[in-house]
Amino acid sequence: MPPSIAVIAPGAMGSAVAARLVEHGCKVLTSLDGRSAATRTRAAAAGMTAASDAEIAGADIILSIVPPGEALALAEQLATVINRNTKKPVIVDCNAVNVETIRRIADIVLSSGARLVDAAIIGLPPKPGTSGPAFHVSGEAAADVAVLGQLGLDLRLIEGPIGAASALKMSYAGINKGLTGLGAAMVLAATRAGAADALRDELASSAPHIHARLGNALPDMLPKAYRWVAEMREIAGFLGPEHPAAMIYEGFARLFEHLAADVQGQGTEAAQIVAFAERCRAKK
Amino acid sequence: MPPSIAVIAPGAMGSAVAARLVEHGCKVLTSLDGRSAATRTRAAAAGMTAASDAEIAGADIILSIVPPGEALALAEQLATVINRNTKKPVIVDCNAVNVETIRRIADIVLSSGARLVDAAIIGLPPKPGTSGPAFHVSGEAAADVAVLGQLGLDLRLIEGPIGAASALKMSYAGINKGLTGLGAAMVLAATRAGAADALRDELASSAPHIHARLGNALPDMLPKAYRWVAEMREIAGFLGPEHPAAMIYEGFARLFEHLAADVQGQGTEAAQIVAFAERCRAKK
Structure with a gap:
């Protein structure tokens, strides 16, 4: 049984990553509240499933793939919901944020009881017939998302703390x-x-x-x-x-x-x- | 009979360019006034001939190869001597100066009656067994130094004014x-x-x-x-x-x-x- 995965948001990268996970048999949740018709169409085409914040917080793995300026706010929003749950996910922050920002995100996520993986996506969004992009992951919880490597993502472990990726x-x-x-x-x-x-x-x-x-x-x-x-x-x-x-x-x-x-x-x-x-x- | 050429100064690039011209049968003048023993040795090893400012101003072609901060002062110094001569050389400014600086150098050189070629040396100093570096030249007088292409330099004409090189x-x-x-x-x-x-x-x-x-x-x-x-x-x-x-x-x-x-x-x-x-x- 593959893990339940949420991908936020269904942008060009997020929806393409989701499509690859769906191809590998995953159910991929996302949030469509207040999103445009174009985004809803893209998410549907990728095989993503619309879900509430509470459902998303209940996933096993949450991939955060947003513009860098939104990464911190998303972590805060997720942490608020996760705080109320007994089940705690692993959040994989894939955003192009700097080391200081990812450390602040780690503080927020860890305080909710969830684990955090620092990830760096290098390359263009997944396309059929290619194996990329590379997902470099670091931090103590990186081993907890090794399953992503069996679900179509090119996962590469960096021996290093949160911040290295x-x-x-x-x-x-x-x-x-x-x-x-x-x-x-x-x-x-x-x-x-x-x-x-x-x-x-x-x-x-x-x-x-x-x-x-x-x-x-x-x-x-x-x-x-x-x-x-x-x-x-x-x-x-x-x-x-x-x-x-x-x-x-x-x-x-x-x-x-x-x-x-x-x-x-x-x-x-x-x-x-x-x-x-x-x-x-x-x-x- | 090859043209008489002066190269100022006999630095790493200048002396290597001079050595290649000397190999091709040129007499290459340079100024050694106030230069260190190391520079004098390097100039002698390149086969360069020590000359006075007046002799240098009397050469057919003068290559200016100095640190960018010295290019303007060298042009002024040459122009002062050339002003007194009836014979007018072509000065080839090979320095890494910006377009505004080369235009100021053009004003100085042209007012002395000499011609100016804008040149860009791209690559490492000439070494035996290699054809480089490339000497890109631009400006109306660029055709007047075409002979350098027969004297061992990899000369490349840019169709463009002073400033293009x-x-x-x-x-x-x-x-x-x-x-x-x-x-x-x-x-x-x-x-x-x-x-x-x-x-x-x-x-x-x-x-x-x-x-x-x-x-x-x-x-x-x-x-x-x-x-x-x-x-x-x-x-x-x-x-x-x-x-x-x-x-x-x-x-x-x-x-x-x-x-x-x-x-x-x-x-x-x-x-x-x-x-x-x-x-x-x-x-x-």
């Missing part, structure tokens, strides 16, 4: 999404100065993997830029305000804010980025 | 050295949080080219970190103070300043970076 998520995103940010900033600046073609040629000849990567990563980033703003600020927080590199990630937050506004508005810079990336892909 | 240099370094900076910052933060091994494993599995690149780029950066501080500030200036990404490069300047101080001092963070890179190379 979040640190992995922050540092991986800091390199990976940071590189996309550097590419966007420099493509725009080179385009303005008439050096975009020369930049592309030089990357193709002396840094071909970065050239290929930007060809895909730059256009993929544009519709997500608005979400990356908060994620970059989480990374700045992960470094700590006194660290000299924190300024780099505050700069990325402002860059993605600027790009998100351009995508919503004129789209001039977005068009320059897309044009550069298309030529990278054509040259592959 | 500098923009290429800034944008390429902004991606390339920026990536190394992101790697250093995130390796240190992951190490502090006990997630360095997990970060390395995840990079090896989902971003193998970045993993391989950091294995080499991180230790190579440490002894140069002090030089990258000014270069990052040039890139911030290239973006312009009002651009949201300028903050990213001011952050990199502070990070490299911090790392350079660590290299000179305790070396604690340098050791963590080196340890990570060694494990990347071992896993290759």
Whole structure:
């Protein structure tokens, strides 16, 4: 008998994770109170079951997959309901929050009697035919969710406390999404100065993997830029305000804010980025 | 008869470029006034010829290869001497300066009657058996130094004005050295949080080219970190103070300043970076 699992919320990642668990025979609960018709449709398509807060708190495992800014509030809300129950779930916090935030979440969850696993999802939402994304888990309770590895998730145990998985998520995103940010900033600046073609040629000849990567990563980033703003600020927080590199990630937050506004508005810079990336892909 | 060429200054890049030109039959002048014994030895080993400012100003082509902070002062000094001569050289500014700086240098050089070529050297100093680095050149006078392509330099013409080659240099370094900076910052933060091994494993599995690149780029950066501080500030200036990404490069300047101080001092963070890179190379 597979464990009962709840996934909150049924966003792009949450619903795709739920669909994979459903494929593996799980019943996956979620909360649809006050959600849009589009979200309800997505949750239904993923085979998720609408449930009350009390039912969700009664699941064996609760996966928290929300925008980073909502992770703490969700933990508080869950803890309030769990407090009243005798059965205590394991909450797996999969959110891109920094180490300090996950420690605060741990305090809240543990005080309700539930256990907490720190998790980092690295990769795109599950798709049929792929094994990813990777679910890195850390903390004392990580072994308690090993069953997820038999239910279609690519589970990877980090030997480390609560905070280690979040640190992995922050540092991986800091390199990976940071590189996309550097590419966007420099493509725009080179385009303005008439050096975009020369930049592309030089990357193709002396840094071909970065050239290929930007060809895909730059256009993929544009519709997500608005979400990356908060994620970059989480990374700045992960470094700590006194660290000299924190300024780099505050700069990325402002860059993605600027790009998100351009995508919503004129789209001039977005068009320059897309044009550069298309030529990278054509040259592959 | 090859053109007479002067290279200022005989640093690591300048002397290696000079050595390649000398191999191809050129006489290469340089200024050794007030230079250290080590510099004089390096210039002699490269086959360079000590010359007065007046002799240098009389060369056909003058390559300016100095730290970015000295580029403007060198242009002023050369222009003062050239002003008095009837023969006017082509000055090739190879420095990592931003577009605004190269335009100021153009004003200074053109007012002396000399021509200016904007050049970007991308790659390590010439070594026997290699064809690099690439010398990208832009500006109206770029065609006037095409001969350098027959004298052992990998010359690449950019169709663009003064500023295009500098923009290429800034944008390429902004991606390339920026990536190394992101790697250093995130390796240190992951190490502090006990997630360095997990970060390395995840990079090896989902971003193998970045993993391989950091294995080499991180230790190579440490002894140069002090030089990258000014270069990052040039890139911030290239973006312009009002651009949201300028903050990213001011952050990199502070990070490299911090790392350079660590290299000179305790070396604690340098050791963590080196340890990570060694494990990347071992896993290759």
